[in-house]
Amino acid sequence: MPKIVLHNSPNDPCWCGSGDKYKDCHLDRHKQAPLRPFVFDDKLRKQFKSEYCLHPSANPSVCKGGIVKAHTIQRMGGLSRIAENGHVMGFAFKPSLQELITNGGSFEAKRAGVKDASTFTGFCYHHDSRTFEPIEQHAYESNKKEHNLLLAYRAICREIFTKAAALESIRFQRNMDKGQDLTSQIFLQQYLNVRKDGLEVGMKMLKKEKIKYDDCLNSGDYSKIHYYVMELDRCPDIMCSFGCNPEYDFSGRFLQNLVALGMSGSEADLITCSSIATDKGGAVVFAWLNEPNNVGRRLVRSMEEFEDNRLVQATVKFLFEFGENVFFSPLWWRGLDRGQQDAIKAMCMSDYPKPPTALLPGTQQFVTWKITSRVTNIEV
Ligand SMILES: [Zn+2]
Ligand SMILES: [Zn+2]
Structure with missing residues (x-):
């Protein structure tokens, strides 16, 4: 980020970085109507x-x-x-x-x-x-x-x-x-x-x-997609579709450092996550194409270490920590206690870099989904 240098000359580019002249931007800003x-x-x-x-x-x-x-x-x-x-x-x-x-x-x-x-x-x-x-x-x-x-x-x-x-x-x-x-x-x-x-x-x-x-x-060549699907016994209360770059796996182990990758011009792994309704109930689908840093594979490994309920609760954290395009059932939301609602709100407000423990499931039970099967084309 460029260092802010305050200019006084009206025709200089404004110090804020807007690209406008100072006189058309921040000159007398404190006197302008909010x-x-x-x-x-x-x-x-x-x-x-x-x-x-x-x-x-x-x-x-x-x-x-x-x-x-x-x-x-x-x-x-x-x-x-x-x-x-x-x-x-x-x-x-x-x-x-x-x-x-x-x-x-x-x-x-x-x-x-x-x-x-x-x-x-x-x-x-x-x-x-x-x-x-x-x-x-x-x-x-x-x-x-x-x-x-x-x-x-x-x-x-x-x-x-x-x-x-x-x-x-x-x-x-x-x-x-x-x-x-x-x-x-x-x-x-x-x-x-x-x-x-x-x-x-x-x-x-x-x-x-x-x-x-x-x-x-x-x-028409779909062979390169990698996926890990949790099939659920019901339609998930939370629906989402987003992409993200996790830096730590579900157990808090390091996956990739976005700042370091960005500075060296290297690629970061982008994992997408979608939760959907299906004929059999529902599913949460993790999918990604490339994995220069092996993030998807290692993320899957950490998911495979969890028993079903632990994985489901951790997945809810994943959705709210990383997803912006997330919608949920009003009935489900009302059924949460204040502590659970606050925890979810905190997940939405947390910014990068996330702490290593961001996805670690705690004792809170956010959902009652049951996993009926885990389907993947990744060899863990
Ligand atoms: Zn300005
Ligand atoms: Zn078109």
């Missing part, structure tokens, strides 16, 4: 409504049917099964300046309509329906590579879409310090610069990863 919260929320929402098609052959002459609200979690089979009156719950990030200063922002569990939850406008109708037809129109088969690859691909596309929107929104978030003193201004702008750097690194990595998935889809 943003009203609803204006802020509204602007932020709009950033996530960009529309484009992420398919590798996206092109005005090929894309058809307009951009759709693509569901990262199966609509009929997944979210609707855990919904209550058409609503599920998820965590929404509330970035008010005061909260950022005191505790780095906060997350609140909020209700979301099934139609809006987990959708993103990152595919046209033609490419969305064609690409994901095997997992949307057919029963999921845990040992079918194509199915697991598509789940992983959808998670990655959604990560790219969300990161692009988050990067866009940083520009607007720079206005949150209007009317605040210089110390608060510097705090916010530094926070946003760190966040921007992190998002840019993540985006670069995701785009590289997506190209590898695109190649598999284009050639």
Whole structure:
């Protein structure tokens, strides 16, 4: 992150890093009228409504049917099964300046309509329906590579879409310090610069990863996907679809160091995780393509050391520690005691780097899912 140097000349680039001239940006910022919260929320929402098609052959002459609200979690089979009156719950990030200063922002569990939850406008109708037809129109088969690859691909596309929107929104978030003193201004702008750097690194990595998935889809060769599937006796109360870079396994053993890999320009292993409803109940699917650091394999090894219930509780931690695109049943959430709800909220708020013990299951029993089988193409 560049060191902040405060400039006084109105025509200099502003010290905050926005790229605007000082006179158009932070000059007299402390005298400006603070943003009203609803204006802020509204602007932020709009950033996530960009529309484009992420398919590798996206092109005005090929894309058809307009951009759709693509569901990262199966609509009929997944979210609707855990919904209550058409609503599920998820965590929404509330970035008010005061909260950022005191505790780095906060997350609140909020209700979301099934139609809006987990959708993103990152595919046209033609490419969305064609690409994901095997997992949307057919029963999921845990040992079918194509199915697991598509789940992983959808998670990655959604990560790219969300990161692009988050990067866009940083520009607007720079206005949150209007009317605040210089110390608060510097705090916010530094926070946003760190966040921007992190998002840019993540985006670069995701785009590289997506190209590898695109190649598999284009050639119809799904053989390179690795997977570890926990089949469950019921539809999971928590639905998700995301990609992440775990640094420690479920027992706290070291897997990869993101900062060191980033500095040396080396690749980090990206693991996707999707929880889905199936004909037999449900499943949590871990899938990844490449493993330059052997992260997936070692993660699987640590999962195999756990008996079923321990693994299920640890998986819940994994979902909330790493996933942003996570939705859950209102009934399940209400059934948790205050300590469990607080523990889950803390998982959502924790940032990188995670402590080695982040995934270690404690004594809390978050869910009552039973594993019916573990299916993998990894030799542990
Ligand atoms: Zn500025
Ligand atoms: Zn398209």
